[in-house]
Amino acid sequence: MSRRLGILISGRGSNLQSIVDAIRRGELEAEIAVVISNRTEAAGLMRAREAGLEAVCVLQKDYPSRELYDAAVAQVLQSHHVDLVCLAGFMRLIGEPLLRAFPNRILNIHPSLLPAFPGLEAQRQALEYGVRVSGATVHVVDAGLDAGAIVLQAAVPVMEADTVESLSARILVEEHRLYPRAIALVLDAKWRVVGRRFVLDAAAGV
Numbered sequence: 001m002s003r004r005l006g007i008l009i010s011g012r013g014s015n016l017q018s019i020v021d022a023i024r025r026g027e028l029e030a031e032i033a034v035v036i037s038n039r040t041e042a043a044g045l046m047r048a049r050e051a052g053l054e055a056v057c058v059l060q061k062d063y064p065s066r067e068l069y070d071a072a073v074a075q076v077l078q079s080h081h082v083d084l085v086c087l088a089g090f091m092r093l094i095g096e097p098l099l100r101a102f103p104n105r106i107l108n109i110h111p112s113l114l115p116a117f118p119g120l121e122a123q124r125q126a127l128e129y130g131v132r133v134s135g136a137t138v139h140v141v142d143a144g145l146d147a148g149a150i151v152l153q154a155a156v157p158v159m160e161a162d163t164v165e166s167l168s169a170r171i172l173v174e175e176h177r178l179y180p181r182a183i184a185l186v187l188d189a190k191w192r193v194v195g196r197r198f199v200l201d202a203a204a205g206v
């Protein structure tokens with residue numbers, strides 16, 4: 001596949017920054033065609049513009065329904081000839097119009113070892129549950145919440161003294177390593193989704 005990325009954000013955009021940095025370092029051969037935010041105040045928009053990227057806001061309030069909102073986002077991505085969509089702290093469920101436009105071509109990063117702790121405040125959920133290990137997951141996006149096939153995961157220990165902030169910071173370090181690697185894998189390898197599984201095509205020598 002060709003290698004034009006569309007990055008969707010809602011907030012600070014540190015994962016967007018890690019993708020920008022990996023491309024600059026030559027570790028990820030891709031180009032960011034467009035950054036889309038659903039919030040005008042997202043700090044990631046500033047990072048995108050500082051990196052010289054095209055960054056646009058697509059706001060729910062400008063569309064009468066979720067379907068039309070998702071169709072508008074799909075339209076922006078398609079008009080920039082995006083091949084792979086990367087959700088990077090995009091705080092919305094992805095609806096049918098986007099899934100249809102980019103089948104198995106949308107990735108997400110989540111701050112837990114899925115299927116544990118999907119949804120909001122994954123780090124708080126992990127602490128409250130008392131797990132000893134947590135981490136980050138990059139997965140293919142489907143209609144479920146943090147539910148699609150898992151591409152890569154990274155684990156971190158949970159310490160006795162951890163707070164939501166300290167655990168989040170430890171996981172974030174891994175997120176920033178993991179997402180560019182997962183994107184490179186998805187772009188470079190031959191793979192399929194078989195049932196729940198992301199399966200590399202060994203026959204293709206990857």
Ligand code: GRF
Nearest residue numbers: 012013014015089109110111
């Ligand atoms: C990250 O923890 C990511 O895993 C989650 O939302 C957060 C986004 O952070 N989906 P940032 O905007 O990339 O800094």
